[in-house]
Amino acid sequence: MNDRAASETVGFVLVTATVGAVYATGLEGLHDAQQFEQVNNAERAFDVLADNVADVQREGTPSRATELRLGGATLGYGDPVTIRVQVNDTVSTKNATYIMNARPLVYSGVEDSELVYVGGAVFRSDGGASTMRREPRYVFDDERAVVPFLVTYPSGNERTLSGDSTALVVAYRQSAGLDGQFRTATASDARMNVTVESPRSTAWKRYFEEEGLTAIDGDAADGSVTYQLVTDRVIIPETVVEFELKR
Template sequence: MSRNCDLLDRRGVSETIGFVFVFALVTASIGVVYTTGIGGLEDAREDEQLTNAVRAFDVLADNVGDVTSEGAPSRATELKLSGASVGFGDPVGITVQVNDTDSDANLTYTQTTRPLVYDAPAGQVVYSAGATFRVDGGDAAMRSEPGLVVTDRQSVVPLVVTYPASDSGGVGGSSTVLVVAHRQSVELGGRFDTGPDPADEARVNVTVNSPRAAAWGRYFESLGMSPPNSNPAAADPSDGEVTYQFFTDRLLVPESVVEFEIAG
């Protein structure tokens, strides 16, 4: 009888220990799934927030196009912050140098612009010099292009200059703000024509000094531009600056100046 009792006691202890182990395993699994799931949901939410900001900046780029090309005096774009901030980044410099390969005549056009920057936990969205960028983990991808036209006969390099109405450092929080683009000036900043000689052509170097220099370089390459023959290293974006080159008979450099106002 006592032997049976001992067996029953040991069996009871084993079942209790097994239950404790199973319960601990289930509890730990639930904790891991909960922690991982919450983190994944948070990452997905932040990524979707940045994607929505990219769409809003696409609209902003279209609105700036209305101001610079369609004669609109101003256009407003709505941005939802949701814990992000919107302000202005460090100045970006753009230089266009053109040389007549026959006569050595040359001109240089230089402008500096202040990018509009949407800064969120998942990354940034930037409007700079007529282009929009999505920046994830420090890597920038150009989402909408600045409208360069590169051909053998006639090329266009537009310079879009933006600056803040007030340098207050930007706006953050969870509200919705309006970014209003005000037209200040639109003019033909420069024209360069090599003349009637078909053998004559202009050599054009476009230099961009920007934290997103690599994305600018990829864009220039997509247009068929290449690093300067005299200095191929100028296309290396590691120093924050790239220079690409093309040849054309005629160059136009439109210049547009736009003031950005951030209204809460």
């Protein structure tokens, strides 16, 4: 084989290898883009879910259904999340404690992403780092604190759905009322500590700090954070909602 023929052969091999690498990289990039868009679509569905549950929670609607395309993901329930509100009168010995336990709704299985709905908030995790994408409808100011308890739990047949089909999440209103209302004397304030025990405690930490609360235990490493607010009164509405997953 002469030098020219050898050069052409090497050139052909290099071109083929380059085209193959570009093709493989392109397919991988396309796959990643498709999965990223799938999670984005699921996040939009979770935002609609949050609106629908809010209708059940605040408007007294008996039930609401939300469609969600699974696309190979899994839809089920996570471990319970606990929110505890402790209130003390700054002058007297008057105090009260209110506790909520809720089962989160969890969408997972697409790469390392996860979507979670709990307590009126929507969280997204990518690579283990969680962010609160939709805030709960809490109110924190000098005159009042309103912390609505939204107790969610699975229906009797606790299902987990997966595959490429469309899932239907039905939220049923079970009960609603006032879990508690804490008022202080005219000359004193209510010191409220709110504690959240959750795998997404870091996202809760950021939320409370953005709302201007003071850290009592801001180390989220143990899965729990506690923040404080001094206000005039504390109101704790409670709504109980049952989730049913259908195809």
